[in-house]
Amino acid sequence: MKQKNRTIKINTIPTDGSGSLSFFEANRDIPFEIKRIYFISNVPEGKKRGFHAHKTLKQLLFCPYGEIIISLDNGNDKQDILLNDPSIGILIDEPLWREMHWLKESSALCVAASDYYDPNDYIRDYNEYLNYINLEGVK
Numbered sequence: 001m002k003q004k005n006r007t008i009k010i011n012t013i014p015t016d017g018s019g020s021l022s023f024f025e026a027n028r029d030i031p032f033e034i035k036r037i038y039f040i041s042n043v044p045e046g047k048k049r050g051f052h053a054h055k056t057l058k059q060l061l062f063c064p065y066g067e068i069i070i071s072l073d074n075g076n077d078k079q080d081i082l083l084n085d086p087s088i089g090i091l092i093d094e095p096l097w098r099e100m101h102w103l104k105e106s107s108a109l110c111v112a113a114s115d116y117y118d119p120n121d122y123i124r125d126y127n128e129y130l131n132y133i134n135l136e137g138v139k
C-alpha cells in the first residue's frame with residue numbers, strides 16, 4: 001500500500017526584504033511534545049546517512065538550508081521526499097526505515113524529536129526492521 005503524505009507546511013513568514021522566519025510549536029503544529037532537537041551538518045555532497053528505523057520515536061525533519069532527499073520505507077513502499085525549502089517538514093510518527101541523501105554540500109538537516117536519545121529505540125538492521133513491523137502488525 002502506498003504511504004500517506006508525510007509532509008507538513010511549516011509556518012513561514014517573509015520579514016520585510018530581510019529573509020523569512022519559520023516556526024512550529026509542540027502540540028499545536030506538530031502532534032507531540034519536543035524533548036530533543038538535533039541537527040546534522042558538514043556532510044559531504046553525495047553522502048548517505050540514516051539506514052535505521054525507530055521503534056517509538058516521533059520526529060519532524062526539516063532542512064532550513066540546502067537540499068536533502070529523505071527516503072522512507074515502510075517495508076512495502078518507498079517514498080522519496082526532497083527537502084529543499086525551509087517551509088516543508090516531514091512528520092515521522094511510525095517505525096519507518098529511513099535513508100538521507102545529501103545532494104548539496106552544507107545542507108543542514110534538523111530534527112525535533114519526541115524523546116531523549118535512546119540507542120535501544122533504534123533498529124539498524126533492515127531484516128530486523130522487517131521482522132519488527134511484521135510482529136507489530138499482528139499485535
Ligand code: TYD
Nearest residue numbers: 036037038040048049050051052100116117
Ligand atoms: P545516528 O542517529 O545514527 O545518525 P544518522 O541517522 O544521521 O546517520 O547518530 C549518529 C551518532 O550520534 C550515533 O553514535 C548516536 C549519536 N547520537 C547521540 O548521541 N544523540 C542523539 O540525539 C543522536 C540523534 C545521535
